[in-house]
Amino acid sequence: MSDKLVIIDGNSILYRSFYALPLLSNSEGEYSNAIYGFARMINHLINSEYDAILVAFDAGKKTVRHEWMEDYKAGRSPMPDEFRMQIAYIKQFLEIMRIKQHEQSLYEADDIIGTMAKRGVEAGYHVDVYSSDKD
Numbered sequence: 001m002s003d004k005l006v007i008i009d010g011n012s013i014l015y016r017s018f019y020a021l022p023l024l025s026n027s028e029g030e031y032s033n034a035i036y037g038f039a040r041m042i043n044h045l046i047n048s049e050y051d052a053i054l055v056a057f058d059a060g061k062k063t064v065r066h067e068w069m070e071d072y073k074a075g076r077s078p079m080p081d082e083f084r085m086q087i088a089y090i091k092q093f094l095e096i097m098r099i100k101q102h103e104q105s106l107y108e109a110d111d112i113i114g115t116m117a118k119r120g121v122e123a124g125y126h127v128d129v130y131s132s133d134k135d
Helices: 010-020 033-046 064-068 081-096 109-122
Strands: 004-009 052-056 100-102 126-130
Touching: 004 010, 004 033, 004 109, 010 033, 010 081, 010 109, 033 052, 033 081, 052 109, 081 100, 109 126
Parallel strands: 004 052, 004 126, 052 100
Antiparallel strands: none
């Protein structure tokens, strides 16, 4: 039986957690709903049958997809500040949990996921992908 790898679309799961839960904050006014939802999901995966976990993140606003399509994501609303402030805490949480994370300038998490899933299969892993994206 091959080892099992799960690759997580960090941005996708963070957004999903942010919008699925009420806007929570601590006593200092720092928002935590995306952190809470994301951490619960990661803890569930840690206690599952996976041998390795990788979380992929978008690295920035400009990607190669913008070069291919001029109006790529043109209708998308800007990221809420309440969401943006939680990203650094999620990445810190992953570091503390010793979970590998990857982002690369000019590429979206989707691109990283596709590449790493292919490499994982080629290396003999059974690969699962967690994302709410449809692309």
